[in-house]
Amino acid sequence: MMALRFEVLGRFNRARAARLTLPHFTSETPLFMPVGTQGTIKGLTTKQLEEIGCQIILGNTYHLALRPTSELIDELGGLHKFMNWPRALLTDSGGFQMVSLLHLADITEEGVTFQSPVDGKPMLLTPEESIQIQNRIGADIIMALDDVVKTTITGPRIEEAMHRTLRWIDRCIAAHKRPREQNLFGIVQGGLDPVLRDLCVQGLVERNLPGYAIGGLAGGEDKDSFWRVVAQCTASLPETKPRYVMGVGYPLDIVVCSALGADMYDCVYPTRTARFGTALVPGGVLRLKHQSMSADTRPIDSTCECMVCKKYTRAYLHCLVTKDAMGSQLLSYHNLYYMMQLSRNLHSSIIQGTFPEFVCNFLRNMFPKGDVPEWVCNAMEVAGVDISSCCHNT
Amino acid sequence: MPQAERRERIFDGAVQESKPENEKMKFAVKAWSKSGRARVGLLQLSSSFAQGGPPAKEIEIETPALLLTTRKGLPAFISPDHLSSLPSPDSRLLQFSPMHFMEGPNSNTISTIGGVHQLLGLPDYGFIALPRDSILSLPECSSSNKHGASFETPCGRFLVKPLEYMKMISSMKPDLWVSLADEVHASVTVKRNKASVDRTIRWLDDCISLKSTDGALFGSIVGGSSIEERQHCAQEVAKRNVSGFYLGGFGLGDNVDERSKLLHAVTDLLPKEKPRQVCGLGLPEEVLQGVAAGIDLFDSMYIYHLTLGGFALIFPLDGKCKQVWDSQQIAMGSDGTKINLKATIYRKDTSRIVDGCICYTCQNHTKAYINHLLNVHEMLAQILLEIHNTHHYLCFFRVIREAIREGRFAELRHTFIENRRDYLLAASLGSRVL
């Protein structure tokens, strides 16, 4: 059973541009999904998120279950209605947040045990419970509870986690009460081990889920390992289902993963970095706190069409960032606009058959000296995208 | 705005010609209340002169009006796209202090950008520069001296002399600006108060002789709680070539009960055809008190403080100010004019802050959602509250203007205050019963 339609509209080798029809919105991939942890993207209204072009936004199950609680969200008609977001939503399983935020979280066969941040009592999040909470929140896409292990860990724990993730997916599927309205995505685990990743992909694909996520990345592994895992998983996941690389959000990573055939991404990076005064620009990042910005009368990015770039100078933003709420509002607006424009450009260049030109242009802006990192060159070779024109290191 | 166009405007701005004082701003009284002090006026600004560009449309605002208090030229939480969804033209006057920019951008940079209208990306808005506000630039009278006024700001204390002040004004090119004043706390000695009047008049003369801007000048009137000093100051300032008046020294420890007397003593001496601005009268009762004394322009720092506290304005805007007393609201410490959305009773409340309010917040969000945002300390709570509260307060000013025009102002003021008193009484009785 699935509550989505995934139509590939164009391809360039492994890269694809698709239309993803979800219960609340029809979105276009490749797609960056901003993170709205507690039922809001920090500092932006839903009207602005629509203007920016956001199509799917994330809610964090762990945070929402604590406050305002999934029962309350359910009683008030689901998260879409609660936060007045007419477009699509995705919730994570809550497991990753627990393991990364709580010191005393421990994973057993039953689920994730943790100390309640409210009263300190021991608590347990089972796959069944994670799905039940996500059913109450009501997002278009919900994620299976997986056994998350840091990619930097090696040894038998990785294998155990992969097998447990497969055992848990069946419990998630069995617990899922709203398959006609919500799409359950399975998460590929297996660390950096190609054999384990392969077993996990096969196991999940047998379950015929509406979509698949590649998990356990963006956790400090080296870039070469990172892209190889993505490349391996995208090569064996079904062509007809969306592929979501979890926690990935640097523009360069998104371009590389899209070239390798991934479709969806999420990251707190664009909004978090905005709060620290950093703007995303074609050349990389612009640190607006820097003294050199204080008299700079140019916009953040002269090629950006967003409200902030049309109205404000770097000099003005320099005096706002990290001091005034408006500084983080305006920078978050620009950064999300940048990410959504990147998504739109990826989608349209694949459809128009100009994907390699887009990639080269992107890399030329980011690495004007031609010093494109080797891992990017290697990944692009596997993706069949010729970047020799912007890549001068041999 | 594209770079080329922006540059062109800056160039035009550099060759602008100085206009005579009476053409920079127009003001006309349209209606008087029965008491003869409260008035409805029309303030007209031509927004184009500040940038020197092609003639832009005029901003016409009816008074009594609310000036939106800003941090560095923008409301604390309302971004420019949401600013434009507030009632217009009512919301088109923004107040800022040049002291907000002490840490930058510097005068040269602001000048290069083309002044505050360009800096803030709001060419169609009117900007009013005032040395002090009640948020980021507080007068620090114990450090002021004969050379200049001292202000406490988030980036430190600054002594500002007339020459520096005028340098800031001419780079910022506001539509209206207030002369540098020595605003003192109500508790200062008679001697210190007298000195503040002398300085303020002298600095006004300095500002007039140094000015190189087209913005209309409002002369500052101080004098603390001394009627004689205030009257002396008002008479001196009224002799000068000014477009309007700013009544300083309020909201600085002054006694609310004696305020009407002081306000009247000043406004009765001022020429009727020029606008009067005040800072530091924020509460609805204080606004009504100011309007009754013939004040035309108020600041909105009250909205800012409400918003930070999680409060939403709810008092009726039908001009009758009839209250429905809700025992639950009373129990939550509401005073009938506002509610605190942090209160647990709003946890599941899917109603709007004010039924029928057409602001962005009420059109899109419930009390339950804002309660959640406040609980988890999300900035969207302040954004939504500032939008609603500003909208609501702008509508309050509309109600005031209508009442003056229809000869009901005294009645409106009386009813509002009586209702609030009754509400507080009911609240105290209610809590006793509980």
Ligand SMILES: [Zn+2]
């Ligand atoms: Zn931009």
Ligand SMILES: [Zn+2]
């Ligand atoms: Zn409202």
